[in-house]
Amino acid sequence: MRIIPHKNTLGLILMSLVLLACDSPVPISGKLKGNNKNNLKVYLIQPGSLQEVAATYFGKIIDSALVDPNGSFEFHNLPDSKEPVLLEIAVQQVGKAPGYLQTEDPENSNYMPIVWQGEALEITAHAEKFQKSFTIEKASEDNKQLLQLRDVKYEAFQTYLAGKEWNVKNGSQLLEKEHAILQYQEKLMQFANNSKSLLPAMVALRWVSPEKNYERVPEFLVNQCEKWKKEQPDHPWVKELCHAGDPANLPVLVGDEFSDFELSLVTKDTVALKNILGERLTIIDLWASWCAPCRKENRDVLVPLWNKYHDRGLQIIAYGLESDESIWKAAAERDGADKWIQASDLQGDDAPFLKRIRIRVIPANFILNEKGVVIAKNLHGEALKELVKEQILKE
Known part of the structure; x- marks a missing residue:
């Protein structure tokens, strides 16, 4: 037997469905405090790859919402995924580039990454200090970590x-x-x-x-x-x-054995790097006559280290990004750096040696033990002095 519901019953069912729909939680909603600017818009951005995370203009804008006079906003267009998804919420004035993320100054950063996994999120933040003030009601463990990371970044920046x-x-x-x-x-x-x-x-x-x-x-x-x-x-x-x-x-890593290279010396000779390593320690120094911090390091750090520890097993092998032989020699002599081994292919920034060790920025250095294994790198000033002293004097 088939029972046909009364029309009043049907009306009650439809009304209940409407009420349930209205009461269903908004996936992501929030409120901006201190909203003194008109025409603010909030954007929901989904990075499509790792390199798009925290990258201005690269993430895909999947939803946006005008901030109402009370500071409220809502997002409804969420990813269809059962797995955790990283999203970014950014605030910007209407008319300005919507995908802009202020990444340089955490004090004034206009976006915050969140992890969304199908649950409703309630957000509160200050319009002017968006990332710094960002909070999530009943945050998941992943979002708690992101908030903690935000605090770590801000404290380190300060x-x-x-x-x-x-x-x-x-x-x-x-x-x-x-x-x-x-x-x-x-x-x-x-x-x-x-x-x-x-x-x-x-x-x-x-x-x-x-x-x-x-x-x-x-x-x-x-x-x-x-x-x-x-x-x-x-x-x-x-x-x-x-x-x-x-x-x-990547550049040569700490723990790697430094490759054996044929180096072109200032004397016009060529020599295999492994044949000129120090008995205890070797500093591979990458420098240039036009590099002010390199020149200062020569005079203030490397010359004293050479004078004090060369006879105790320290070797310095310098490679210059030079194109003019006379300028290179004059700079080394003026700094006192002609005391140790100087090498260069005289090809300037196009130096083959730098390409082989995958380095683009100087000053740079690698500190090798007696076997040619990298034990540290890019140490300068007092930090380099302390390491050399420790390694040379240890039993």
Whole structure:
């Protein structure tokens, strides 16, 4: 027997369905505090690859919402995925480039990465200090990690970079600036190394260098690849990471044996690098006559080290990015750097030696033990002095 419901019953059912639809949670909603600007718009961005994370204009905008006078906004167009998805929420004035991410200053950064996994998210942030003030109601573990990472980045930025000024026009404080940047990066790298969640670790990796320049920290890429290919080998971002972290594409790593090269010396002779290694320690120094911090390092660091430790097993092999032989020789003599081995192919920035060790930026150095294994690199000033002293004097 078939029962036909009364028309009033049908009406109640339809009304209940409508109410249920209205009460269903909005996937992502939020409220901006301090909204003193009119025409603010919030964008939901999905990076399509690892290199698009924290990269201005590269991620795909999948939804947008005008911020109402009360500061509220909602997103409804979410990815159809059962797996965790990294998204970025960015705020921008209407009329300005929607995909712009302010990546340089955490104090005023206009975006925040989140992990979405099908759940409703409620967000609160200040319109002017979006990333710094960003919070999520009942955040998941991944989102808690991202908020923690945000705090790590902000604290490191305030400690090492905020308000700092270096005189880099003549190169006199270039190494000081590089050291400060490395200290900042080390905090983010430490977070990534300790993270047990892939997506927060990948955000940390990208925040280490939004410009995708890891020449000074290639070991970090290699270690991250080794870590995550064990945990999630099929994830496309892990595959992308491991391609970037292939040692064949990176500068010589700490722990590698430095390759044996035929070097063209200032004396016109050629010699195999392995035949001129120091008995205890060798510094491979990459420099140029036009490089102010290199010249300062020659005079203030390398000459004293040579004078003190050469007879105790220290060797210095310098390779110059030079094209003019007379200028190269004059600079070495003026600095006192003609005391140790000087080599160059006299091809300037197109130096074959730098290409083979995959280095583009100087000053740079590699410190080798007596077997030619790299034990440290890119140490300068007092840090280099201390390492040489420790290695030469150890039993």
